[in-house]
Every structure is written in structure tokens, then in C-alpha cells.
Amino acid sequence: MRITRLTRAELPVDTTELARFLIGKVVIRDLPEGRISGRIVETEAYLHGDAAAHSFIGETPRNRSLFGERGHAYVYVSYGIHRMLNVVGGSPGVGTGVLIRAAEPLEGIELMQARRGLSDVTDLARGPGKLAQAFEITLGLSDIDMTAEGPLWLGRIDRPAGEIGVSVRIGITKEADRPLRFYERGSKFVSGRKVLNI
DNA sequence: CGGCTGATGATCT
């Protein structure tokens, strides 16, 4: 499989556009055991001045990397159990990001199955917590540059994204009506309730 | 399949 690395310059500065742009792109996790990769099929944008965004309360030790450079990773722990992978958007100091919610497994499927304790390929990375478990996303990966060579990076393959659907974001209560979730229509690898995936 | 709920711990006040 031929994967070419995304450059920072080609990532849209507008974070909503970035969330849309990342659909159909590939997230790659290089481990000593081998490569895990998946095609991104679902994202959510978290914007500046957005009460649902972690950056809304200002910079803290936890969300510091969210205020970093576009294309870097922001990883945090959700509900004490799950890690969430975000791609930092915008410009340094702003605090916007794109949550990677689901991916279609491409490479390293056996590694993912082992990490997840599950064989069903459609469920390996369908949801942000599942994706992080399958891709072995750790807090130590937070702040790394995903447009540079390293253990976690972004790429493209010769397969365009399908039609992109838009819905409200999942699992939030503040600013819950904003259409900032993007997904590939018809993909079996997208999370969320059926009504959100039309 | 859809709806509900407990688990679980880092983080901030």
C-alpha cells in the first residue's frame, strides 16, 4: 500500500475544513511489531470560542498541546478509561482541534484485533475510544507532529473520500446543535446512531 | 437494533 505523508501546508487552516479534509485520509501508527493504519471515516471539529471544546476554559496542563501547531496530536483521557486522538488545527495559540472518531482498518488488522480482543473488523476502530485502543494511542503521543516522520502520522492513499455527510457532534451537551461532525456516507466503519448517519 | 447504566480516573475548582 502506497501512503504519502501529509504536509502541514496542505492542512486547511480553518478547523471545520480540516475536519472535512481528513475524511478519506489515513492515520498511521508505526510500532516495533509493525504498522497499523486506517482510513479516517469520521471526525468532529472543536472550534475557538466553542463551549464544547477543551480549549474553552483556557490553557491548562491537560490541554496544552491543543494550543500548539496545526497537525500536531492532542491526546487526552476520557471517562478515566478511553484515550481520544485529535489533530490540532488553526494557528498556534488558538486551541482548536479535530477529534478522529472512526477509521476503516487498512494495515495491521491482526495487531488491532489483539489490542481490542475482538475479531470483527468493522468494530475495531468504530468510535474514538475503540480507535485509540486499536492504534495504541497513549498520552505520550500528545503534542507530536503528525506531519513529520515518527510513531504517529497522517497520510493519503490513492482512494478518494466518498460523499461526506454532516451531523451534530456526539456525546456533548454544550453547543450540541452545531453541524461539526463529518463522516463518509455509507461506510460501515462509522460510529453513532443511525439517524446521524444519513 | 435501540435504550439504559455502571465503570473509572484524570482534571479542575
Next chain:
DNA sequence: GATCATCAGCCGG
């Protein structure tokens, strides 16, 4: 001490 950008497991239809 309250709040979570979630998930697995369980239950009813």
C-alpha cells in the same frame, strides 16, 4: 466533589 468529546453489557421489542 463534580464533570466528562465513551464503551461494553444487559435488557426489551
